[in-house]
Amino acid sequence: MTILAWIEDRRRLKLVNAAKHKDSNNNQSRGLWTRCDRCGVTLYVKHLKENQGVCFGCGYHLQMSSQERIEHLIDYDSWRPLDETLSPCDPLTFQDQKSYVERLKDAQQETGLRDAVQTGTGLLDGIPVALGVMDFRFMGGSMGSVVGERITRLIEYATQEGLALVLVCASGGARMQEGIFSLMQMAKASAALQVYQSCAKMVYISVLTSPTTGGVTASFAMLGDLIFAEPKALIGFAGRRVIEQTLQEQLPDDFQTAEYLLHHGLLDLIVPRYFLKQALSETITLYKDAPFKKKRKDINVPLVSPSLHQSAHPTVKKVEEI
Numbered sequence: 203m204t205i206l207a208w209i210e211d212r213r214r215l216k217l218v219n220a221a222k223h224k225d226s227n228n229n230q231s232r233g234l235w236t237r238c239d240r241c242g243v244t245l246y247v248k249h250l251k252e253n254q255g256v257c258f259g260c261g262y263h264l265q266m267s268s269q270e271r272i273e274h275l276i277d278y279d280s281w282r283p284l285d286e287t288l289s290p291c292d293p294l295t296f297q298d299q300k301s302y303v304e305r306l307k308d309a310q311q312e313t314g315l316r317d318a319v320q321t322g323t324g325l326l327d328g329i330p331v332a333l334g335v336m337d338f339r340f341m342g343g344s345m346g347s348v349v350g351e352r353i354t355r356l357i358e359y360a361t362q363e364g365l366a367l368v369l370v371c372a373s374g375g376a377r378m379q380e381g382i383f384s385l386m387q388m389a390k391a392s393a394a395l396q397v398y399q400s401c402a403k404m405v406y407i408s409v410l411t412s413p414t415t416g417g418v419t420a421s422f423a424m425l426g427d428l429i430f431a432e433p434k435a436l437i438g439f440a441g442r443r444v445i446e447q448t449l450q451e452q453l454p455d456d457f458q459t460a461e462y463l464l465h466h467g468l469l470d471l472i473v474p475r476y477f478l479k480q481a482l483s484e485t486i487t488l489y490k491d492a493p494f495k496k497k498r499k500d501i502n503v504p505l506v507s508p509s510l511h512q513s514a515h516p517t518v519k520k521v522e523e524i
């Protein structure tokens with residue numbers, strides 16, 4: 203064996219072993235350990251959950267599942283989910299490396315959810331609220347027809363019942379696998395919010411978590427009467443690299459972080475996760491008795507989504523119909 207062949211052999215061996223080592227680490231981390239996305243510190247999952255997903259090393263707020271978020275925000279045993287049976291279709295029969303149907307199936311198995319948002323009502327420190335929580339684990343929190351429909355229905359329900367509305371956003375943007383059907387959700391949810399804000403005159407608080415980007419940012423995420431964000435959350439429309447290449451300019455390091463946006467007037471408040479429930483409850487209480495509040499039952503509320511009374515949108519199906 204020549205020296206060159208020996209070196210090549212060693213290199214190949216090293217690569218093979220490295221891949222095995224990495225895999226076993228991943229499997230282990232899935233159960234007990236994880237790493238902070240920001241500082242790289244190894245974290246014990248059990249302790250991390252007890253600390254509401256906030257890194258012990260740097261205070262970074264790691265992503266949280268929608269279920270955990272609901273448990274932290276809503277009083278025990280008061281959560282009532284809405285539109286649980288809505289399930290996504292594949293209107294474009296979209297396929298890239300994998301078919302959209304397969305991607306949906308995988309995401310549903312992995313998360314136990316039907317789509318990337320959970321909506322419902324519950325008590326937040328004793329105050330009835332309509333709450334929507336996006337889940338980034340489900341296809342990057344992308345907004346397809348079901349996400350848009352659930353959020354629109356939640357807004358309309360809140361309008362009819364005169365409930366305060368809280369939407370916790372975590373999304374990579376519109377779901378490209380549904381093409382124009384996903385883009386129209388931006389307008390639909392915005393229109394419903396317009397009705398909510400002008401008719402119900404209750405407060406809508408948008409909570410932006412990391413990341414909130416793309417179509418969601420260009421829609422309901424930025425339409426809150428008050429916009430809260432978690433510390434150091436990534437919030438933006440287009441990605442950093444796209445903007446840099448288009449403008450041919452170097453962007454500041456903290457560009458698209460919650461702190462940068464607060465400084466430039468896009469946000470109202472940065473709230474650490476430990477205090478989010480308290481901040482929401484105090485803010486809603488402040489607005490609850492606002493003099494402009496009207497009784498909802500007396501007002502004829504125009505509906506954006508016909509689905510509350512008629513059949514659902516063709517890109518959305520109920521589970522019973524499958």
Ligand SMILES: [Zn+2]
Pocket residue numbers: 238239240241242243257258259260261262
């Ligand atoms: Zn950290």
